[in-house]
Amino acid sequence: MPQLAPPLVPGSLAPPRDEPEPAREPASTPPPVPDGGLGDLDLGLELEEIAENSINNTVVVESEQDSKIMVGKEQESEIMVGKEQARAKVTHSIVFVTGEASPYAKSGGLGDVCGSLPVALAARGHRVMVVMPRYLNGTSDKNYANAFYTKKHIRIPCFGGDHEVTFFHEYRDSVDWVFVDHPSYHRPGNLYGDKFGAYGDNQFRYTLLCYAACEAPLVLELGGYIYGQNCMFVVNDWHASLVPVLLAAKYRPFGVYKDSRSILVIHNLAHQGVEPASTYPDLGLPPEWYGALEWVFPEWARRHALDKGEAVNFLKGAVVTADRIVTVSKGYSWEVTTAEGGQGLDELLSSRKSVLNGIVNGIDINDWNPATDEHIPYHYSADDLSGKAKCKAALQKELGLPIRPDVPLIGFIGRLDYQKGIDLIKLIMPNLMREDIQFVMLGSGDQELEDWMRSTESNFRDKFRGWVGFSVPVSHRITAGCDILLMPSRFEPCGLNQLYAMQYGTVPVVHATGGLRDTVENFNPFGDNGEQGTGWAFAPLTTENMLWTLRTAISTYREHKSSWEGLMKRGMSKDFTWDHAAEQYEQIFQWAFIDQPYVR
Numbered sequence: 383m384p385q386l387a388p389p390l391v392p393g394s395l396a397p398p399r400d401e402p403e404p405a406r407e408p409a410s411t412p413p414p415v416p417d418g419g420l421g422d423l424d425l426g427l428e429l430e431e432i433a434e435n436s437i438n439n440t441v442v443v444e445s446e447q448d449s450k451i452m453v454g455k456e457q458e459s460e461i462m463v464g465k466e467q468a469r470a471k472v473t474h475s476i477v478f479v480t481g482e483a484s485p486y487a488k489s490g491g492l493g494d495v496c497g498s499l500p501v502a503l504a505a506r507g508h509r510v511m512v513v514m515p516r517y518l519n520g521t522s523d524k525n526y527a528n529a530f531y532t533k534k535h536i537r538i539p540c541f542g543g544d545h546e547v548t549f550f551h552e553y554r555d556s557v558d559w560v561f562v563d564h565p566s567y568h569r570p571g572n573l574y575g576d577k578f579g580a581y582g583d584n585q586f587r588y589t590l591l592c593y594a595a596c597e598a599p600l601v602l603e604l605g606g607y608i609y610g611q612n613c614m615f616v617v618n619d620w621h622a623s624l625v626p627v628l629l630a631a632k633y634r635p636f637g638v639y640k641d642s643r644s645i646l647v648i649h650n651l652a653h654q655g656v657e658p659a660s661t662y663p664d665l666g667l668p669p670e671w672y673g674a675l676e677w678v679f680p681e682w683a684r685r686h687a688l689d690k691g692e693a694v695n696f697l698k699g700a701v702v703t704a705d706r707i708v709t710v711s712k713g714y715s716w717e718v719t720t721a722e723g724g725q726g727l728d729e730l731l732s733s734r735k736s737v738l739n740g741i742v743n744g745i746d747i748n749d750w751n752p753a754t755d756e757h758i759p760y761h762y763s764a765d766d767l768s769g770k771a772k773c774k775a776a777l778q779k780e781l782g783l784p785i786r787p788d789v790p791l792i793g794f795i796g797r798l799d800y801q802k803g804i805d806l807i808k809l810i811m812p813n814l815m816r817e818d819i820q821f822v823m824l825g826s827g828d829q830e831l832e833d834w835m836r837s838t839e840s841n842f843r844d845k846f847r848g849w850v851g852f853s854v855p856v857s858h859r860i861t862a863g864c865d866i867l868l869m870p871s872r873f874e875p876c877g878l879n880q881l882y883a884m885q886y887g888t889v890p891v892v893h894a895t896g897g898l899r900d901t902v903e904n905f906n907p908f909g910d911n912g913e914q915g916t917g918w919a920f921a922p923l924t925t926e927n928m929l930w931t932l933r934t935a936i937s938t939y940r941e942h943k944s945s946w947e948g949l950m951k952r953g954m955s956k957d958f959t960w961d962h963a964a965e966q967y968e969q970i971f972q973w974a975f976i977d978q979p980y981v982r
């Protein structure tokens with residue numbers, strides 16, 4: 383085994399520097415304190431003592447204080463929905479670790495969730511930090527404009543050297559947004575790759591993120607207080623998966639983070655962060671921890687006869703060492719334990735069933751609300767749908783399609799990826815184009831599918847539009863302007879677009895899998911209390927089935943106007959806000975703290 387990095391002395395990655403202390407930022411989250419506030423604490427205590435006392439022990443927070451829910455952000459964007467803001471009974475110091483969070487950086491649903499769940503938890507009284515890279519690519523740099531340079535530097539012993547990273551910080555929506563800065567996060571292209579594919583150094587980039595995330599609660603005084611050692615780490619997907627391994631291998635043996643817990647949130651099992659076994663020494667982990675990350679490809683997946691299939695797998699490391707595991711829907715929490723849905727990790731995940739739960743994602747109704755959405759030209763609600771018809775006409779105009787209120791407008795939004803079943807849409811398109819419909823697709827990814835979208839558009843100029851690219855405003859306008867949203871995903875851990883669609887009175891037609899099955903209720907014209915359902919969820923996933931279901935939806939749209947309005951309104955009245963999901967996460971936190979942390 384090659385020379386490994388020396389053991390890390392936890393909390394000491396920050397080199398002593400002769401720099402002046404960083405200027406304090408104007409505001410930040412204080413640690414959770416009893417209702418009496420800081421005034422009740424003995425101010426004679428040392429700073430760290432105060433932090434320890436108030437962070438380590440969970441604190442009961444009174445509920446029912448606020449008379450209105452502040453669903454959101456800055457004062458001007460607050461929406462008072464007339465409900466009381468629910469508060470957690472027990473609060474924690476929570477550290478989210480993620481490869482992306484909206485609005486700073488987003489490539490898909492992970493960004494949405496990590497941009498809004500922390501805010502929802504903070505609103506319930508928790509002290510919440512989100513640690514993610516500070517991506518600078520020349521175009522989205524302005525997203526980080528309000529982040530302060532903290533002047534905190536740490537050196538991370540991995541990949542054959544000591545790599546210096548620094549931290550930036552912004553306090554927004556009662557959350558401490560912490561950005562890890564390193565030159566490897568500054569490059570053109572998207573977050574994880576460019577037109578040539580995934581970046582070759584992603585393992586290095588996210589190893590840095592994980593080390594930095596473990597140090598941040600110990601070294602960053604945010605608003606004057608560190609988070610301390612008793613945190614709830616919420617690690618998202620493979621990018622953050624080294625965190626529970628580091629806690630177990632490099633911190634707990636030194637008595638640090640003994641009272642912290644970690645939860646792995648699986649948004650997508652398809653990406654696991656797998657690299658050759660020879661990279662293990664680069665990670666700076668003790669040799670005896672190799673087994674936690676060890677991964678052997680089945681024979682059929684090996685490249686040649688001499689290939690032993692030996693690899694390291696970040697996500698697997700977290701499945702083994704995290705204290706609890708959450709998937710983003712209940713349906714998916716079962717699917718990941720099956721050979722069909724487990725992407726090779728099914729047996730391992732089955733062995734951890736006792737700590738595996740599913741929680742359906744929520745949506746950020748500050749961003750996704752047809753009554754207030756800044757990206758759509760007209761606003762509307764379930765009580766007055768007239769704005770939706772106007773949004774449809776505006777979208778048709780924007781796309782250069784004939785402006786026809788009577789024609790069903792079908793939409794698709796998503797990454798052009800095998801997961802999303804776009805190849806199946808491609809197969810049914812010739813048949814679909816025989817119908818009197820319009821179809822708009824927004825997506826980027828697979829080059830071949832992008833080309834197919836362009837050529838379909840040129841073949842069906844008055845019926846089809848393919849918008850190749852990533853545009854959040856356009857995704858809102860499509861969600862508002864379409865009548866039907868199609869999601870034939872092969873697998874879908876949760877899916878957010880069907881939730882957005884329902885919120886906007888756009889009826890989803892989805893493959894009944896994972897979170898899609900959990901959230902879209904099949905239309906039933908003969909339910910006990912009259913018509914029921916919010917869309918169509920079909921299975922199995924075949925082109926015939928998809929086409930048949932779409933035709934059923936189209937004829938319902940054309941011939942049963944009142945049923946259609948019922949479908950729209952039932953979808954719009956569903957409560958998909960984060961508060962419900964946040965409460966379920968709190969239950970998981972509670973269970974995690976009841977159990978002992980992972981130790982070997």
Ligand SMILES: Nc1ncnc2c1ncn2[C@@H]1O[C@H](COP(=O)(O)OP(=O)(O)O[C@H]2O[C@H](CO)[C@@H](O)[C@H](O)[C@H]2O)[C@@H](O)[C@H]1O
Pocket residue numbers: 489490491492494495649650710743795796797824825826851852853854857874875876877878879897
């Ligand atoms: N071209 C484009 N332009 C603008 N916006 C675009 C876009 N392509 C996609 N988006 C946006 O990206 C998000 C996609 O979210 P999804 O949950 O549907 O899928 P994703 O597979 O990325 O997420 C994974 O993580 C999430 C979060 O847990 C799970 O819901 C999901 O099942 C899992 O696969 C939506 O906000 C969508 O509007």
